[in-house]
Amino acid sequence: MKLEEYVPAEQEFFLRTAPLLAPRLIGCLLQRNTDSGPVSGVIVETEAYTRDDPASHSFGGRTGRNWPMFRGGGLAYVYLIYGVHNCFNVTSGPPGSGEAVLVRAVRPLQGLEMMRRNRGIREDRNLCSGPGKLCRAFGIDRGHNGTSLLEGEIRLLVPRREEPLDVTAGRRVGISRGRELNRRFTLRDSPWLSRGSSGS
DNA sequence: CTTTCGATCCGT
DNA sequence: CGGATCGAAAGG
Numbered sequence: 001m002k003l004e005e006y007v008p009a010e011q012e013f014f015l016r017t018a019p020l021l022a023p024r025l026i027g028c029l030l031q032r033n034t035d036s037g038p039v040s041g042v043i044v045e046t047e048a049y050t051r052d053d054p055a056s057h058s059f060g061g062r063t064g065r066n067w068p069m070f071r072g073g074g075l076a077y078v079y080l081i082y083g084v085h086n087c088f089n090v091t092s093g094p095p096g097s098g099e100a101v102l103v104r105a106v107r108p109l110q111g112l113e114m115m116r117r118n119r120g121i122r123e124d125r126n127l128c129s130g131p132g133k134l135c136r137a138f139g140i141d142r143g144h145n146g147t148s149l150l151e152g153e154i155r156l157l158v159p160r161r162e163e164p165l166d167v168t169a170g171r172r173v174g175i176s177r178g179r180e181l182n183r184r185f186t187l188r189d190s191p192w193l194s195r196g197s198s199g200s
Numbered sequence: 201c202t203t204t205c206g207a208t209c210c211g212t
Numbered sequence: 213c214g215g216a217t218c219g220a221a222a223g224g
Contacts, residue, residue, distance in 0.1 A: 047207065055207070057220095065220055083218030085208050102207055132208045174207050195209090 001042070003029075003109070006157035011150060013158060014073025014092050018048035018099040021073070021092040023185040027165045029157040030106055032138050039114055039138050041106030041128055044190040045197065047172045048183040049089075051098035055178035058098030068146045069100045076154055078135070078145040085132030088140050090149060090156060104131045104184075107192040114139075130194040 006029045014021065023046070031040035049056035049069075057066040057079070068077040072095035081087050089100035106128040108115055115127045115137040128134035135141070140154065149156045166188040171179055173196040186193055 049207075057207080060221085063221070079207085079220090080218060082206060082208055082216080084216060087207060089207085100207095104207085130208070136209095172207075176206090 001027075001159065001163070003040075005160050007160050008150065009074075009156045009158045011074055014090065014149075015094055016073075016092065017097070018050050018092045018101050019183055021090070022046040022048035022101045022183065023167045023169070025090065025101055025103070025156075026167050026185055026187050027159060027163060029109070030103060030138075030154070031110070031157060032140065032154045034111075034114070034139060034153075036114060037111060039111030041108045041110075041134070041138075043103055043105075044107050044187040044192045045103075045105035045194055046185050047102040047104060048185075049100050049102065053178050053181065053183075055172065055175040055181075056098070056100075058100070062098065066098070069098045070096055071146070072097070073099075074149050074156075076140075076144050076147050076149060076152070078140060078142050080142060081132065086135040086141050087131040088135050088138075088144075102131060103134065105129050105186075105190075105192055105194045105197075106134050107190065108137070125191060129192055133194075 058069045062070045068075045073092040075091040077089035091100045093099040168188045169182040172184040
């Protein structure tokens, strides 16, 4: 799909609950505008996290880390995991809901050269095929935490025309509790997915 | 304070 | 399969 086919997402778009927003994010464009030019990719894999979900950072209520999840949809929630990698989330729902969607994989579109440099690898297939990888490739860090996806450096664009996509729901990965829930969404058979990507 | 442990990645 | 490497969260 062409770049011209994407338009900025409206605030309203993010107000739906995470399990509904997560599949809607598949096919959307994640874009970061840097001083050296744009970096972007089409989202192919997401996971939904809600307040009543034991795997969610918001499960125990609002804390110093998860506060963006409680500020309403349309913000970036970026946190450090395993002391090594950043993970990027799109907050969702109305203020106070404590919800977010983890973006796990993206198909690179713009700024491939910058991504390769940031990642230190050449295979495009592995540039953004994981939450930590895509943050590294995009140059997303905790300095972006809490910023608006409607007007900030990082933005989310939706397809102008709704396109029919084959989106699959399955189990999330890397978590201990809440495994039963089918809250991981992937673009079926996409070669750009993270590891641990099959159906289920 | 101190301890625990995680929504991951990479090399072996 | 294990190590890296940090800091939030929880426990004392």
